[in-house]
Amino acid sequence: MSSLHYWNYPTEIFCGPGALDVLAERCALLGMTQPLLVTDPGMLDLEPMALVTDHLRQAGIRFAVFSDIASNPSLDDVARGVAAFKAGQHDALIALGGGSAMDAAKGISLAAVDAQGLDQYQWSNVIAHYPSLGHFAHLDLPRLIALPTTAGTGSELGREAVLTLSEQNIKRVISHPELLPASVILDPFLTRGLPPALTAATGMDALTHHIEAFCSPLYHPMSSGVAVEGIRLIQQHLCNAHHDGKDMVAREGMLVASAMAAVAFQKGLGGVHALAHPLGARYHKHHGLLNAILLPYVLVANRQAISQDIARLARYLELPQPDFEGFLDWVLHLRQRLGIAHSLGEIGIDTEAAQWVGEQALADISSSDTNACVLSAADYSRIFRNAVHGVLHGASA
Ligand SMILES: [Zn+2]
CATH class of the missing domain: 1.20.1090.10 (Dehydroquinate synthase-like - alpha domain)
Structure with missing residues (x-):
C-alpha cells in the first residue's frame, strides 16, 4: 500500500501517503474558489492543520478557518458556521478532522442554502418522505472536500450528519444525498499524530x-x-x-x-x-x-x-x-x-x-x-x- 490510489465508490477517493497533494487541484476542478476550512479547535495547533493550510497558501487558494465547534457539534455551532460562511462569501467547504468537523461542515453546507434544511431532512422526515435518492430536491449545496484526521466515523463517505440539540441532549441525524463530500482524501500522514x-x-x-x-x-x-x-x-x-x-x-x-x-x-x-x-x-x-x-x-x-x-x-x-x-x-x-x-x-x-x-x-x-x-x-x-x-x-x- 505504498502508492497512491484513486477510487470512486461511492464518491471519488484519493488514498495513500501524500494524497493531500491533490487538494488544490481538486478545489480547482470542483470550482471551489474560496473555501471555508472547518475544523475543531483542538486541531488548530496540530500537524494536519499546518500541512493543509501550507498547501492551500502555496496554491494561492483564498480560505478562512472556522473552528468554533464542540466535540459533538450542535445546531448552534452550525448557525455560527453559516454566519461565517456567508460573511466571508465562501463558495465551498473543506472539512479537516474527525466526525465533528465533517458533521459541522455538512450542517453548514445544508443550512447555508436551505434555512429549513436541518428540520426538513432530519431522519424521521427522510424515512417518511424521501424513500429513495431521487425523491430529494436538488439543492446545489456548496461542494465539500473531506480530509479525515481520524479513522473511525467514516463520515467522509456518508450522506448524513449527526448534530446535537444542545438543550435536550438529543442527537439529530440529518440526511441528504448532496451531503456526500465531492472528494475524499485519505492521507495517513494526517492521522499519524492521533x-x-x-x-x-x-x-x-x-x-x-x-x-x-x-x-x-x-x-x-x-x-x-x-x-x-x-x-x-x-x-x-x-x-x-x-x-x-x-x-x-x-x-x-x-x-x-x-x-x-x-x-x-x-x-x-x-x-x-x-x-x-x-x-x-x-x-x-x-x-x-x-x-x-x-x-x-x-x-x-x-x-x-x-x-x-x-x-x-x-x-x-x-x-x-x-x-x-x-x-x-x-x-x-x-x-x-x-x-x-x-x-x-x-x-x-x-x-x-x-x-x-x-x-x-x-x-x-x-x-x-x-x-x-x-x-x-x-x-x-x-x-x-x-x-x-x-x-x-x-x-x-
Ligand atoms: Zn459510530
Missing part, C-alpha cells in the same frame, strides 16, 4: 460500524461484503496503528477500513449505536469509546439472531475458534490490548438514568429495524445496566 487512546476509540467505532452493519437483517449483500473485508483490515491494522502511530501501512489500512464502514452501514447500524447515541449526548463521552465498551454486551444480547453469520465471519478472519464464542473472545481480547475499559462504570457512568437510556435507545434510528433482533426499551435498559456493572453473560435479551 494519540493511542483516540486511535483505539475511533478504530473501535469503525469496527462497530462494520459489525453492526454485517449483523443487520436488511438485505444488502454488497454492504455485507464490504463489512467482512473491513473487519479483516481492522484485525490486521488496528493494534499496529495503536502501538506505533508512525506505522503508515497500519494508518492507511485503518483509514480505508473506516471509510469502508460508512459504505457498509448503508445496511444500517444496531443496538450498540442506539445506546451510544443517547449516552454520548448525556455524558459527553467519546462515541467510539462508548461503542467499544458496549459492543460485547449487545453482541451477547443479539446472540441467537447472529451466531451463524458470526461463525462465518470468524472463519473468514481465521480465528482459532471460528464460532460466536471465539469471535466474542477476539473482540474482548482486542479491546483489552487497546486499553479500553470493560464496563461503563469504569468511565464514571452509573445506572441512575437506565430507564431514560432504554427509552432513548429504542427511539434511536439505529434500533428501528436494523438491529439483529427486536429489542424493547426494557431490553436496552438491561443491557445498559449490565454494561455499567461489567456483567457480560447476563446481557442476553
Whole structure:
C-alpha cells in the first residue's frame, strides 16, 4: 500500500501517503474558489492543520478557518458556521478532522442554502418522505472536500450528519444525498499524530460500524461484503496503528477500513449505536469509546439472531475458534490490548438514568429495524445496566 490510489465508490477517493497533494487541484476542478476550512479547535495547533493550510497558501487558494465547534457539534455551532460562511462569501467547504468537523461542515453546507434544511431532512422526515435518492430536491449545496484526521466515523463517505440539540441532549441525524463530500482524501500522514487512546476509540467505532452493519437483517449483500473485508483490515491494522502511530501501512489500512464502514452501514447500524447515541449526548463521552465498551454486551444480547453469520465471519478472519464464542473472545481480547475499559462504570457512568437510556435507545434510528433482533426499551435498559456493572453473560435479551 505504498502508492497512491484513486477510487470512486461511492464518491471519488484519493488514498495513500501524500494524497493531500491533490487538494488544490481538486478545489480547482470542483470550482471551489474560496473555501471555508472547518475544523475543531483542538486541531488548530496540530500537524494536519499546518500541512493543509501550507498547501492551500502555496496554491494561492483564498480560505478562512472556522473552528468554533464542540466535540459533538450542535445546531448552534452550525448557525455560527453559516454566519461565517456567508460573511466571508465562501463558495465551498473543506472539512479537516474527525466526525465533528465533517458533521459541522455538512450542517453548514445544508443550512447555508436551505434555512429549513436541518428540520426538513432530519431522519424521521427522510424515512417518511424521501424513500429513495431521487425523491430529494436538488439543492446545489456548496461542494465539500473531506480530509479525515481520524479513522473511525467514516463520515467522509456518508450522506448524513449527526448534530446535537444542545438543550435536550438529543442527537439529530440529518440526511441528504448532496451531503456526500465531492472528494475524499485519505492521507495517513494526517492521522499519524492521533494519540493511542483516540486511535483505539475511533478504530473501535469503525469496527462497530462494520459489525453492526454485517449483523443487520436488511438485505444488502454488497454492504455485507464490504463489512467482512473491513473487519479483516481492522484485525490486521488496528493494534499496529495503536502501538506505533508512525506505522503508515497500519494508518492507511485503518483509514480505508473506516471509510469502508460508512459504505457498509448503508445496511444500517444496531443496538450498540442506539445506546451510544443517547449516552454520548448525556455524558459527553467519546462515541467510539462508548461503542467499544458496549459492543460485547449487545453482541451477547443479539446472540441467537447472529451466531451463524458470526461463525462465518470468524472463519473468514481465521480465528482459532471460528464460532460466536471465539469471535466474542477476539473482540474482548482486542479491546483489552487497546486499553479500553470493560464496563461503563469504569468511565464514571452509573445506572441512575437506565430507564431514560432504554427509552432513548429504542427511539434511536439505529434500533428501528436494523438491529439483529427486536429489542424493547426494557431490553436496552438491561443491557445498559449490565454494561455499567461489567456483567457480560447476563446481557442476553
Ligand atoms: Zn459510530
